[in-house]
Amino acid sequence: MAAGRGEFFSSLLLGLERTSAPRTTGTRQPSGGRGKPGSARGLPGTGGGRVDRWRRKKEPKERRLPSEILLKILSYLDASSLLCVGHVSKLFHRLGDDDVTWQKIYTSEFMSQTWKPKSAGDEEDEEEEEEEDRSAGRWKKMYFRAMVGQEVTKWRKELSEISPSTGLPTQTERVLRNLNVSWELTLRDRRGREVTLAPSRLHFFESSVIVRWSAGGFPARYRDIGGIRLHGVRRERRSHETRKPGWRSLMLKLDLKTRPPRFIGADRLVRLVHLSPGFIIGIWRGQDSVAFIMVSLHFHQLVEKSLLGSPVCPYTEPADRLPPADHRDPEFGLHGYTLHFVLHNTGSEIMSGHFRQLSCRADRFRRGLVELTVVNRADPSQHRSLSGSIKLPWKSDALEGSVENCCIMTSTLLDEFQKPFWCVSSPVCVTTAKAPPPRCFDYSGEHFAMGHRSPDGEVRMTLVWLKEQKQFFLVSLAVYVALYKLNERFGRKF
Structure with a gap:
């Protein structure tokens, strides 16, 4: 049926046009000039064009097929085609919401054909639902609600497998x-x-x-x-012919x-x-x-x-407030957090790391931010080398190139329950930074900084360029989470 749907609608509209065309006779049309037969005296405007327009307004409305016949034709369409027909005109929009047609579609798709006995309580519930949903379009709403629910359940099941490294669905x-x-x-x-x-x-x-x-x-x-x-x-x-x-x-x-x-x-x-x-x-x-x-x-x-969002309103993630048990203690404040951190461009990864057991003492909660030290500058065993140079390849319609000292940072912070807490994917760029004061272990190369800042938190990195190796070294990395996010997540007042 889908293959000939276009031809069907074309012939239907052609028939409607032929039916609604006004009948013409062989007599000469009366002229609208003054003193000639057909002039309309006393009417607003004596011009022939204005009189013709006034007469057309008085003529009966264009004839069309009865609604019963149109409903019979529309009953042969599937759900998606019936939904598209509703955008043709006000008449088709009203006919496309017909409850009888949508009830048949809903019954054929979701309701079982086998009879099952119902208890008195079930019958009372159904009667209450019918009284509440007697408005036009009830079965149409039920159909799409069932379709969405059935499909959402299916792909959410596929997303239930979680990666141990990222804390995100693997599929x-x-x-x-x-x-x-x-x-x-x-x-x-x-x-x-x-x-x-x-x-x-x-x-x-x-x-x-x-x-x-x-x-x-x-x-x-x-x-x-x-x-x-x-x-x-x-x-x-669908095929390229029907999109x-x-x-x-x-x-x-x-x-x-x-x-x-x-x-x-x-x-x-x-x-x-x-x-x-x-x-x-x-x-x-x-x-x-x-x-x-x-x-x-x-x-x-x-x-x-x-x-799951609408065309005018974004999807709102349901509140996932976790229990605050063992979330704060006098020694650590926060503990057991995990960070999956990636620097990449449009073609390859520049650096990837998975950092566990991140903690923050309660006395480090400053200026509305919670600091989690990921890579400590004083500990050379935590330092990481970056593979390749930091650059961002680009491509337009006809040309392409690559911008140096720019890439994408994707960061996933997991809380102590290994649930995503703060997720960021944003471009970052390299800027010159002042060399810190000498310590027990330091690099002699030129120092650079990279970072991301938003109302939800900050990410700060320090890089050292080693001329002999011709590569960057990540010598410090810290994540600062806004305190209000912590309070909203766990229902606390830090």
């Missing part, structure tokens, strides 16, 4: 690909005009994905962009007036600006036009954010 990438999830970017200019772009390339990693848009369609000038919206979109797998619009789930909505971008690097072709939380915009040097846009998305709750 996130596979679930996203199986559900045919993609991400669309909507750009709004200063005049309110909008353009929606499909992604050009996806780069999957162990705990994040980088989405890139570089196929053109950007506003003429970068400064014309007033707002950005990111939607998760799931499209049905239906997918469900859109709002994930991010940014206003460039209230959230100005920050310069993070450049090469001979483009300069990069960072738009918090994870957007990178490449702008052609010497011009004001956009070359590409990238965003880094953390895997934590990514499937839910991409599917």
Whole structure:
């Protein structure tokens, strides 16, 4: 039936047009001039065109097929086709919500054909539900509610397997690909005009994905962009001849007036600006036009954010307040935390580490932040080398390049119950730092700093460039979590 659906609707609309066409006779149409037959004296306006328009208003409405026949035709459609028909006109929207049609679809999909005896309590509950849901569209709502619930249960079961190193589901990438999830970017200019772009390339990693848009369609000038919206979109797998619009789930909505971008690097072709939380915009040097846009998305709750939000409202993660038992003691304050930390670009990992048993004494809670020391500068056994150079490859429609001293940081902080507590995936850049005072063990190379800052916390890194080895060494790493997040998570008042 799906193969001939387009021809069916075309013939249906053609028949409606033929039925509603006014009948014409061989007599000459009366003229609307003054003193001639057919003139309308006393009517507002004596011009022929105005009189004809007035007469057309008085003519009976266009004839169409009876609603009973249209309902019979629509009853042969499947659920997705019936939903699309509802967008044709107000008439089809009303007919597409017919309870009898949707009841048949719901019964054929979900209700068992075998008879089961019901208790008196079940019958009373059903009567109460029927009284509450007698409004139009009841069975349509029940159908989509059941469809969503059935599918959500299935992919959530697939996401139940947790990686011991990251604390995240191991099958996130596979679930996203199986559900045919993609991400669309909507750009709004200063005049309110909008353009929606499909992604050009996806780069999957162990705990994040980088989405890139570089196929053109950007506003003429970068400064014309007033707002950005990111939607998760799931499209049905169909042939290229019939492509239906997918469900859109709002994930991010940014206003460039209230959230100005920050310069993070450049090469001979483009300069990069960072738009918090994870957007990178490449702008052609010497011009004001956009070359590409990238965003880094953390895997934590990514499937839910991409599917369960509405087109205008993002998905809200349910409160997961854990018991505060043994969470604070006089000696440690916090203990048993774990950090999975990765530096990478669009093609490869630069550094990856898994750090366990992180702790913080109660007297280190300062300025509303909780400090967790991950790599201690005074302990050389904790220092790590970075493989390769720090750079961020990019690609536009026709050109490509690489920006030095810029990459992506993906950080996953797990609490003492090994549950994700603070997850970040954001671009970072290398800046010059002052060398610290000499200690028992130190490097003689040039010192650099990298970091990330947001209302939820900070990440601070210190790097040393060793000229002989021609590589960076990570000599210190600390995570600072906002105290309010800790209080919200455990219901405490630190």
